[in-house]
Amino acid sequence: ELKVEQNPLFLSMQEGKNYTIYCNYSTTSDRLYWYRQDPGKSLESLFVLLSNGAVKQEGRLMASLDTKARLSTLHITAAVHDLSATYFCAVDIEGTGGGADGLTFGKGTHLIIQP
Amino acid sequence: DGGITQSPKYLFRKEGQNVTLSCEQNLNHDAMYWYRQDPGQGLRLIYYSQIVNDFQKGDIAEGYSVSREKKESFPLTVTSAQKNPTAFYLCASSTYRGHGAEAFFGQGTRLTVV
Numbered sequence: 001e002l003k004v005e006q007n008p009l010f011l012s013m014q015e016g017k018n019y020t021i022y023c024n025y026s027t028t029s030d031r032l033y034w035y036r037q038d039p040g041k042s043l044e045s046l047f048v049l050l051s052n053g054a055v056k057q058e059g060r061l062m063a064s065l066d067t068k069a070r071l072s073t074l075h076i077t078a079a080v081h082d083l084s085a086t087y088f089c090a091v092d093i094e095g096t097g098g099g100a101d102g103l104t105f106g107k108g109t110h111l112i113i114q115p
Numbered sequence: 116d117g118g119i120t121q122s123p124k125y126l127f128r129k130e131g132q133n134v135t136l137s138c139e140q141n142l143n144h145d146a147m148y149w150y151r152q153d154p155g156q157g158l159r160l161i162y163y164s165q166i167v168n169d170f171q172k173g174d175i176a177e178g179y180s181v182s183r184e185k186k187e188s189f190p191l192t193v194t195s196a197q198k199n200p201t202a203f204y205l206c207a208s209s210t211y212r213g214h215g216a217e218a219f220f221g222q223g224t225r226l227t228v229v
Contacts, residue, residue: 004157033217033218035220041222041223042205042220042221042222042223043158043205043220044220045217045218045219048217088157088158090158090218102148102160102163102173103148103158103160103218104160105150105157105158105159106157107155107156107157108155108156108157110155
């Protein structure tokens with residue numbers, strides 16, 4: 001059974017600081033996704049990481065994937081209040097016969113960025 | 116605009132009642148999914164479908180049923196057998212894995228038992 005663990009689950013930080021969210025998973029996978037969720041809203045896709053060593057950046061957010069360590073990180077640089085949200089990582093394991101058979105999500109990291 | 120539409124946004128269910136949540140997509144995606152989210156939790160997979168007229172149980176399928184009669188539509192019925200249905204329900208769709216299986220989500224339906 002695939003397990004996906006995020007840490008921390010809750011993070012309060014000040015604007016201008018840097019921090020990293022970690023996502024560990026238990027089964028071999030080469031596909032990892034990061035999503036953002038604002039309160040009461042749906043999920044917004046942030047990054048799709050499809051190979052070992054993949055690194056993607058968008059603004060103040062950078063995500064990376066190490067498939068050998070089964071670890072992905074989401075790094076926040078010089079945080080601003082608008083980045084306050086809950087961030088989820090999700091893993092797609094190899095299904096039999098191809099096709100998309102759903103994602104396994106971590107519990108999410110609730111991020112609050114204070115002025 | 117292409118996207119995924121869920122309706123209704125809010126739904127109230129009486130004890131012992133079946134209710135159906137709608138999910139429609141115009142992205143021409145083959146695969147569709149239903150997830151459940153409880154407060155402070157991640158998403159858990161209820162059912163998924165890779166092709167019309169076929170669907171598979173996810174991790175928490177008990178008390179739910181689905182159909183996939185059209186590529187664009189994947190309705191979810193919450194039956195009276197689901198003892199704790201109050202949650203936020205999210206529908207998603209994606210292409211097949213080989214072409215990149217990034218999932219796109221609808222805006223969600225918040226179901227409350229009254």
